[in-house]
Amino acid sequence: MTAISESAAGRALPWPSMLRESGLAAFVALLLTVPLVGFRTVDRPTGLGISTRFDEVLAAAALVFIGRLGLCLVNEGRALLVMVLSILALAVSAFVGFPTEALKVIAMGGAFVISLRAAMKINGDAAITLAAVYVALFLGPWLQLGGGVTLWLVAKSVIAAAALAVAVWRGLHAWRKHGAPVSLADRDKAMDRIAVKVQQASRFLGPVGIAFALIFPFLPIADRVSIDIGILLLTYIMLGWGLNIVVGLAGLLDLGYVAFYAVGAYSYALLATYFGWGFWICLPLAGVLAALSGVLLGFPVLRLRGDYFAIVTLGFGEIIRVILINWYQFTGGPNGISGIPRPSFFGLAEFNRNPTGGLPSFHEMFGLEFSSLHRIIFLYYLILALALVVNLFTLRVRKLPMGRAWEALREDDIACSSLGINRTNMKLGAFAIAAMFGGFAGSFFATRQGFISPESFTFIESAIILAIVVLGGMGSQVGVVVATFIVIGLPEMFRELEQYRMVAFGMGMVLIMLWRPRGLLAHRDPTIRLQGYGGGGTPAAGTAAAGGEAIAGGRAK
Amino acid sequence: MTDAIMTTAALPLPNATTPLLAVEHLTMRFGGLVAVNDVSFAAANRQITAVIGPNGAGKTTLFNCLTGFYSPTIGRLTLRHPDGKTFLLEQMPGYRISQKASVARTFQNIRLFGGMSVLENLMVAQHNKLQNASGFTIAGLLGLPSYRKAEQQAVDLARYWLSRVRLLDYADWQAGNLPYGAQRRLEIARAMCTEPVLLCLDEPAAGLNPRESGELADLLTFIRDEHGIGVLLIEHDMSVVMSISDHVVVLDYGRKIADGTPHEVKNDPAVIRAYLGEEEDEELPPEVAKDLEGKGV
Amino acid sequence: MEYFLQQLINGLTLGAIYGLIAIGYTMVYGIIGMINFAHGEIYMIGAFIAVITFLVLGTVGITWVPLMLLVVLIMAMLFTAVYGWTIERIAYRPLRNSPRLAPLISAIGMSIFLQNYVQLLQGARVKPLPPVVPGGFSLMERADGFVVQISYLQLTIILLTVALMYGFTQIIQRTELGRAQRACEQDKTMAGLLGVNVDRTISLTFVMGAALAAVAGVMVTLYYGVIDFYIGFLAGVKAFTAAVLGGIGSLPGAMLGGLFIGLIEAFWSAYFTIEYKDVATFSILVLVLIFRPSGLLGRPEIEKV
Known part of the structure; x- marks a missing residue:
């Protein structure tokens, strides 16, 4: 740490050019903010009026100036100073x-980013330490010790404790070893290594995660709210995994995935309300209809x-939405469809206190106290099962000719054609299967x-699902889970900042793409291995003689 | 020369000398540009047929017509399998030419599945076979033994070709990370994994050093002799062409100007004029040769 | 016949607006091969800046219409251009050599950000503006009293579009910048080696596209007299359709495509149902892409093997 500042201290700082650069940035900020931040339209009884907020404009420009100056200083080797x-x-x-x-948010965000940039310039350990300290400070339970023990609080505390441990460990490293500054390429490589580790860890973390998801509703920390959030997360994980088939494996950028989600939802809603069919008949039908579309x-x-x-x-997604809005007689137009029947317990029992459909009630069937939580828990398990089906399908299909052909199409579709692969059929397969899962x-x-309307199926929904897939690292199943927690979970945390949510979401999408264009956990394991090769170039003894009998073990796990 | 075959309207019954591939009056126009102009020739089974010619002579266009990437403006492309099955390639959609007519090809600028492993590249090449065995994915999803067996056989074939092109040790490498020469060999192995009757190679020796070129020549001879298939070869490296070809077709400005054994072609005045120049600097295009002469080299 | 003529005038006006936005798509696509998804939002920002400038001018007491229009146009073009420049600098330039999807995702993120940024600052309510340029010519009258009108505003829009089109064609064909742009379109690396400042050229392309979108924003504000933060999305998709219809990368094509889309929308709304006019546009997009992916004026592309 000290080495950097010492070596740089001798050099004079090029103040004029630094000031010019910062001034230019501040000027651009001024131009950007004057019209839209400086002048606000206000509704007055006499029509549209205007009010001015030049204090905000000046503050924004000043913040940009300071921030830019900080970055210049970092580049001039004054990283420690800037970090402090x-x-x-x-x-x-x-x-x-x-x-x-x-x-305030901008100022804090700017200081946050600049301090991390400065730490990276010092060395990798310093950057990790600082990041871990931030995570611990941010998630720590210090702010809400008063309330009861919720799952959320437990999770936050666990993460915060882990982050603190990392901070201490890495901080000691940073202090003792004067590591080199981290370049962008280093950082990307470090992320690659993490991706590989996560991929390997997912082999046992996966089952642990699934086991946790299975027992979760019965843990004492699970309440109605947390199970609802669980359902929300699982829905997006399922959609992410579904879209991953098209985008991640087959490499087709689908901006209208929500259309199939809508087809599935309306299929069920219409079939159930018009014909009175049950959920368990409609579910496969909805999938088939979505696949057909x-x-x-x-x-x-x-x-x-x-x-x-x-x-x-994207156009197709919009067409479906416009049709849903305008075909009043059939879809209820903008008002949507309400009173959609709730699912029964596999057609055997209902979750109401006093069922009307002729079926027994669930709590009587199993001799339980009536609780409205039963249905929510059932829904939770339903979406968990559906999501796992998609995951299992993807994991298996990657090792089958169809899955391999998808990935090959993503890599080079002309070569695929020269190998006799029917490109259209394969892509159609990917599209239809992903659509089917979307329909489910x-x-x-x-x-x-119990209620749907075209409002739920806007382009933004497609963008969110796509963001999950791309952010996680295309093709990565674990990535989708991690990304869902970030994209859906984080905003849930910031309920109080509701109005900034989508602004932050959009900016976050840009920043993450800049930070890691291939996605957080982009890493691909081969779907098949010739036995005895760890991927290195060193020839293992006896391979040439291994012959055919070695193949039985050659399939990748 | 082989004019007799080319003008035969009705092909004779298959025997040892029946051509595997008959190209008749092939013409390919792009707008006003005639890339291939009324070219006819034949390629036989168990023979290496080389197509040579200066850059822009229409060789790759010819290949693209053969393998279904372009549909020819005029002409007939007949492929006759040794078992007598006949295919009119110009009427088939691209992927069918590999799937049904068993014509495999490589590309001038290598087209591997760079992000996938070497072995996976070879598995993708056996897609159609495996897709059937996997019962269009359903049997595969269920993990039925019939599919497992088919996959095992596919790995066997891949292993065989990997050892042939000396890439067995690299089987689990990402294909895009292989050195250039290895990528060229892998592309040939991948084409051979489709179990073709006709293998079309577009400049396989481009960018290889002399030792690698020699190995390539051995590999192609091996494929011809041991696997008994026809090889169609576009190549600029005359040492390779002249040493292994059974039959050479020369194109210039989209037209065929010569057709015969390497020896015949070598001594054909039209070829020398159009392409080879003096015998000493046979690889130089005429303009370069002239240039050198002008400078007194 | 009279009704038809009226719709023709309306359609041409609408088409001029779409055409101006489409030019931004086509220029950016031509030079860096990406769909600038945030371009619709740029147009929306242009419209908001127009509304704000009108209001400010009203407060300071400038009410002479030609001066107002001039000031509003200049302000909108200037400030919106800065937005265009900044977006390219922040969200696209660092990703120029990244995997194909990365800049597109970044653009989608940018689009979401800008939409919500404007909503946050200016509110979600629609912004009405009283008509600034009233009146027009009556061209002919039908027996039953239906009057075919071309308003001064429509005339202004069409004339301004023609003037801008002429100006931009001149820039592309005659100036150093235009030559640099065409060079970068062909081969960025080579252009860079030959001394073209590639970064600057691309930046200026975004600036020009944004300025034209701002003009479209001003026009739409005047024409409809009401805007909200969400207008960018649909207009963006339609303008992109126009760009594709005309042949992406072709400037006259974008204008032609815009006119087509405008006319189709006007006639569809007039003779069929207004609700499904967006469906009609999207269907055209799909049909064009399937049957003539190179568009009306684009060069056909041969699959390179």
Whole structure:
């Protein structure tokens, strides 16, 4: 740590150019904020009026100036100084009043990013330490010791404790060894290594995770709210895994996945309300209908190249939504469909206190006290099972010719054609299967909510699912889970900052792409291995003689 | 020369000398540009047929017509399997040419599945066979033994070709990380895993050093002699072409200008004029040769 | 016949607006081969800046219409261009050599951000503006009293679009910048080696596209007299359709495509149902891409093997 600042101390700082650069950044910030931040339209009885907020404009420009200057200093080797200052600034701005809440968030965010950048310039351990300290401070239970023990609090405390441990461990490292500054390429490689480790760990973490998910509703910390959040997370995990088949494996950028979600939801809602069919008949039907719509759309457009395909799928998503809004007689238009029947217990029992459909009630059947929680727990297990089906399918299909052909199409579709692979059929298969899973998720959504309307199926929903897939690292099953916790879980945490949610979501998507364009946990394991090779180039003895009998063990686990 | 075969309207019954591939009056136009102009020739089974010619002579276009990436403006492309099955390639959609007619190809600029492992590349090549065995994925999803057996056989075939192209040790490497020469060999192995009757190679020796070129020549001879299939070869490396080809077709400006054994072609005045220049600098295009002469080299 | 003529005028006006947005898509796609998903939001920001400038001008007492229009146009183009520049600098430039999907995702993120940023600052309610340029010519009258009108505003929009189109064509064809842009379109690396400042050229392309989108924003504000933070999405998709329809990468194609889309929308709304006009546009997009992916004026692309 000291080595860096010593070596840089001798050099004079190029103040003029640094100031010019910072001034330019501040000027751009000024131009950006003057029209939209400086002037606000307000509704007055006489029509549209305007009010001015120049204090915010000036504050924003000043923040940009300071931030840019900080980054310049980091680049000039004054990393330690900047790190200390920006941590101080972060602490101060957390307690000082700002003209608006937004400026405070910007100031804190800026100080946060700059301090991390400075730490990276010092060395990798310092950066990790600082990040871990932030995580611990941020998630620690210090803020809400008063309330009861919720799952959320437990989870936060566990993560915070782990982060603190990492901080201490890495901090000692950073102090003792004067490591080199971390470049962007180093950082990317470090993330790659983490991705590989996570991939390997998922072999036993996966079952542990599933086991936890299975017993979760019966843990004392599980209440109605946390099970509901669990259902929400699992729905998005399922959608993410479904879309992963098209985007991650087959490499087709589908911007209209929500259309199939909508087809599934409306199929169930309409079949159930018009014909009175039960959930368990409608679920497969909804899947089939969604798959059919996938084939209908896919057939003409699958040969389009990447970007065009993306736009057409987006168009298709919008067409479905417009039809849903305008076909009043059939879909209820913007009002949607309400009173969608809740699922029964596999057609054997109902979850109502006094069932009307002729079936016995669930609590009587099993001799339990009536609880409205029963249905929620059942729904939780239902979506868990559906999600696991998608996961299992993907894991297996990757090792089958169809899955391999999908990945091959993603890599080079002309070569695929030269190997006799029917490109259209394969892509259609991926599209239809993903659509089917989307349809399943849709009918689950309908039966869980009991009410659906076109509002739930906007483009933003497609974008969220896509963000989950891409953020997690395309093709990575674990990545989808991690990304769902970030994309869906984090905003749930910031309920109080409701209005900033989507702003942060959009910016977050950009930042994560800049930070790691291939996704957090992008790593691909071969689906098959020739026995005895760990992937290194060193020839193992006896391989040439191993012959055919070695193949039995050659399949990857 | 082989004019007799080319003008035969009705092909004779299959025997040892029946051509595997008959190209008749093939013409390919792109707008005003005639890339291939009325080219006819034949390629026989168990023979290496080389197609040579200066850059822009239409060789790759010819290949793209053969393998279904372009559909020819005019012409007939007849493929006759040794068992007598006949295919009109110009009427088949691209992927069918590999799937049904068993024509495999490699590409001038290598087209491997770079993010997948070497072994996976070879498994993808056996897609159709395995797809059937997996009962269009359903049997495979259920893990039925019939599929396991088929997969095992596919791995066997892959292993065989990996050892042939000396890539067995790299089986689990990511294909994109292989050195250049190894990628070229892998592409040939991948094409051979489709179990073709006709193998089309687009400049397989490009970018190889002399030792690797020699190995390539051995590999192609092996494929011809041991697997008894026809090889169609586009190549600029004359040492490879002249040493292993049974039959050479020369194109220039989209037209065929010569057709015969390497020896015949070598001595054909039209070829020398159009392509080889003087015998000493046979690999130089004419303009370069002229340039050198002008400088008194 | 009179009704038809009226719809033709309406459609051309609408088409001019779509065409101006489409140029931004087409130029960016031509030069860096990506769909600038946030371009619709740029247009939306242009419209908001227009509304705000009108209000400010009203407060300071400038009410002479031509001066107002001029000031609003300049302000909207200037500030929106800064947005265009910043977006390219922040969200796209670092990703220029990344996997194909990364810049597109980044653009989608940018689009979501801008939409909600404007909503947060300016509120979700629609912003009405009283008509600034009233009146027009009556061209002809039908027996039953139906009057075919072309308003001054429509005339302004069409004339301004023609002038801008002429100006931009000149820039692309005649100036150093235009030459640099065309060079980068062909081969960025080579252009860079030959001394073209590639980064600057791409930045300026975004600036030009944003400025044109801002003009479209001003026009739409005047034409409909009401905007909200969500107008960018649909207009963006339609303008992209226009760009594809005309042949992506082709400037006159974008304008032509815009006019087509505008006319189709006007006639569809007039003769069929107004609700499904968006479906009609999207269906056209799908049909064009399937049957003529190179668009009306684009060059056909041969699959390179």
